[in-house]
Amino acid sequence: MFISSLQDKVVIITGCSSGIGLATTRLFLERGALVFGIDIGTIPQKLSDDFSTFNFYQTNLVDSQAAEHAVAKCIGKHNRIDVLVNCAGVSDGWNSADTITFSDGDVDGEWERVMAINLTVPIRMMKAVLPAMKEQKGGSIVNVASKAGISGASAGIAYTASKHGLVGATKNAAWRFHQEGIRCNGVLPGGVATNIASSVQMDQFDPAGFNSFFPIVQLHVSKDSEGTPVPVIGVDDVARGIAFLASDEAKMINGAMIPIDNAWSTI
Numbered sequence: 723m724f725i726s727s728l729q730d731k732v733v734i735i736t737g738c739s740s741g742i743g744l745a746t747t748r749l750f751l752e753r754g755a756l757v758f759g760i761d762i763g764t765i766p767q768k769l770s771d772d773f774s775t776f777n778f779y780q781t782n783l784v785d786s787q788a789a790e791h792a793v794a795k796c797i798g799k800h801n802r803i804d805v806l807v808n809c810a811g812v813s814d815g816w817n818s819a820d821t822i823t824f825s826d827g828d829v830d831g832e833w834e835r836v837m838a839i840n841l842t843v844p845i846r847m848m849k850a851v852l853p854a855m856k857e858q859k860g861g862s863i864v865n866v867a868s869k870a871g872i873s874g875a876s877a878g879i880a881y882t883a884s885k886h887g888l889v890g891a892t893k894n895a896a897w898r899f900h901q902e903g904i905r906c907n908g909v910l911p912g913g914v915a916t917n918i919a920s921s922v923q924m925d926q927f928d929p930a931g932f933n934s935f936f937p938i939v940q941l942h943v944s945k946d947s948e949g950t951p952v953p954v955i956g957v958d959d960v961a962r963g964i965a966f967l968a969s970d971e972a973k974m975i976n977g978a979m980i981p982i983d984n985a986w987s988t989i
């Protein structure tokens with residue numbers, strides 16, 4: 723039997739239906755965790771078929787009560803929460819301060835759209851799980867930030883600000899609850915092949931911003947035979963980093979941001 727410090731942990735993973743969240747969900751299930759996955763998208767059917775320890779909750783986490791309701795459902799099922807992985811997120815359209823759009827009446831702006839899911843939702847989720855973690859006197863939170871959480875040159879302004887915000891929120895939670903046995907860490911992945919490009923709203927794509935930032939992104943990707951950039955970091959690489967931070971192996975790591983980018987963070 724595979725013994726791991728994730729065995730029987732109750733774990734909430736947002737964004738479990740695709741990309742990094744999907745790979746993380748599979749890895750945690752393989753390591754014996756009981757995973758409560760949340761996504762606006764459809765159930766990852768294969769995981770549901772393969773693991774009776776997987777539960778899925780479909781919701782748009784941006785809705786005001788969604789985080790609270792989802793966490794209440796998880797507690798109703800398992801009576802505790804050991805780990806929260808905040809992974810759900812969207813890309814921006816590479817807009818900068820000159821082109822970013824703001825919500826106005828019924829028109830959605832890129833700023834509010836990206837900040838809502840990438841920053842407000844993780845904080846709402848933390849707020850929702852903290853009462854249970856405090857009562858248990860323990861818990862581990864892992865926030866999926868990005869290289870864009872420490873660099874100003876790898877994404878548009880909304881994504882960059884949202885991930886910088888998430889880094890700050892992670893450190894803030896780490897210090898605030900460190901005496902209560904609750905840890906809060908983050909990962910900073912480089913470019914990974916997932917479905918995130920489909921979250922770009924093409925009517926809000928800024929070619930000038932893209933052309934300014936993309937050379938920086940290209941510094942850490944490989945190229946295929948036709949010269950098309952190919953990410954070298956896989957979803958499983960990020961999932962393993964998240965699993966480590968979530969587990970008791972990392973029990974004195976608190977408030978840390980771990981780059982998973984094959985040295986891209988060094989420049």
Ligand SMILES: NC(=O)c1ccc[n+]([C@@H]2O[C@H](COP(=O)([O-])OP(=O)(O)OC[C@H]3O[C@@H](n4cnc5c(N)ncnc54)[C@H](O)[C@@H]3O)[C@@H](O)[C@H]2O)c1
Pocket residue numbers: 736737738739740741742743760761762763781782783784808809810811812813839866867868869910911912913914915916917918919921
């Ligand atoms: N792919 C990359 O290059 C990369 C790099 C660094 C960080 N990240 C971060 O990794 C995380 C996962 O992204 P990914 O690349 O796997 O993308 P992805 O698009 O493959 O997965 C994101 C998931 O989040 C879900 N989601 C989006 N909005 C939601 C909402 N309102 N409510 C509930 N679920 C919602 C989507 O349905 C999707 O299943 C994101 O936070 C992203 O910013 C990605």
